[in-house]
Amino acid sequence: MLKAKIAVLVSGGGTNLQALIDAQKSGIIKSGEISLVISNKENAYALERAKQNGIDALFIKKDADFENNLISAIEDNNIDLIVLAGFLVILSAEFVRRYDKKIINIHPSLIPSFCGDGYYGLRVHEAALEKGVKLTGATTHFVNEITDGGEIIMQKAVEIKEGDTPEILQKRVMEEAEWVILPLSVEKVSEQITKER
Ligand code: GAR
Numbered sequence: 243m244l245k246a247k248i249a250v251l252v253s254g255g256g257t258n259l260q261a262l263i264d265a266q267k268s269g270i271i272k273s274g275e276i277s278l279v280i281s282n283k284e285n286a287y288a289l290e291r292a293k294q295n296g297i298d299a300l301f302i303k304k305d306a307d308f309e310n311n312l313i314s315a316i317e318d319n320n321i322d323l324i325v326l327a328g329f330l331v332i333l334s335a336e337f338v339r340r341y342d343k344k345i346i347n348i349h350p351s352l353i354p355s356f357c358g359d360g361y362y363g364l365r366v367h368e369a370a371l372e373k374g375v376k377l378t379g380a381t382t383h384f385v386n387e388i389t390d391g392g393e394i395i396m397q398k399a400v401e402i403k404e405g406d407t408p409e410i411l412q413k414r415v416m417e418e419a420e421w422v423i424l425p426l427s428v429e430k431v432s433e434q435i436t437k438e439r
Contacts, residue, residue, distance in 0.1 A: 244439065246274040246322040246432040249315070251329040252281050254363075256288025257416060258327035258348055258424050263295050265425030274432030278319050280312065282331050309337050316341075322435050325428055326385065330362055335387035343393075345385035346431060348424045350415050352397055353381040357390035367408040367415070376402055378411070380419035382427035395430065396423040 250259050259279060265271045279292035282304045292299035298319075302311045308331075316324065326347040338345060349357055349366070356369045356378070370378045379399040386392035398419035402411060 243273070243436055245272075246435040247277045247320055248274045248323045248325060248428065248432065249278040249280060249319065249321040250276055250288075250292075250325045250327050251312075251331075252279060252286055252288035252327055253283050253330040254286055254288060254328050256286065256291045256328065258420055259288045260291055261421035262325070262327065262425055262428060263291065263297075265429070270425050271429045271432065273429055273436050274323060278315065278321065280315060282308070282329070288328070304331060309334060313337070313340070323428070323432060325424075327424065328363075332359070332389060333385070338385050338387055342386075343384050344435075346382055346395065346424075346427055347385050347390070347392075348420055348427075349381045349383065349390050350378075350412065350420060351381065352377070352379040352399060353383060353390055353394060357381075359389050361390070364408045364412055367411040370402065371406060371408060371411065378402055378415060380415055380423060382423050395427045398423050 252259055276297055278298045280300045280302055281289050284301045289299040300315055324341055324345045351357055351366050356366045377399050379397060381397045382395040384392040400415050400418045
């Protein structure tokens with residue numbers, strides 16, 4: 243079976259990328275292969291993680307040619323699936339239409355709560371704590387032209403506890419939800435792509 247070729251787009255630390263790399267090693271991801279990691283931040287630690295694991299790592303500067311350069315990298319590497327793993331750039335409608343049902347995003351809340359423009363990273367957890375919800379979680383979804391608005395693939399709930407800070411909550415959501423459902427979602431969609439061939 244020819245595996246789906248995966249590009250992971252990142253902007254920061256890359257713990258979700260690490261979860262994907264680990265899942266590939268352990269066999270949770272078996273229908274896809276991480277072929278390329280791309281960051282819009284030159285010093286993103288995620289790029290280091292890629293290199294340490296023998297995966298091609300690319301920095302693409304966020305200038306006027308950003309999306310064209312992104313498309314070139316994706317096409318040159320025959321990428322089948324794009325995974326946004328802590329990628330904090332909003333992609334244009336034109337870009338996402340080009341890769342319909344081929345882009346997955348992970349968001350650190352139970353969509354449709356605490357999502358959309360301006361909700362990223364710690365801000366999502368700050369908003370959940372401000373609202374006083376008792377459950378939050380993470381969501382994987384396909385990317386369309388509406389920020390965090392595409393079809394949901396998987397969700398996992400996480401309990402909010404007395405005394406949580408945004409940082410503590412972020413860590414629990416990552417450990418209990420993000421690092422679990424992102425690899426499972428990537429395998430699910432990769433398997434689908436290989437079957438469609
Ligand atoms: C993760 O919590 C991810 O869900 C979030 O950014 C963090 C990146 O961490 N993404 C968003 O907020 C997207 N709207 P990582 O670089 O360690 O994977």
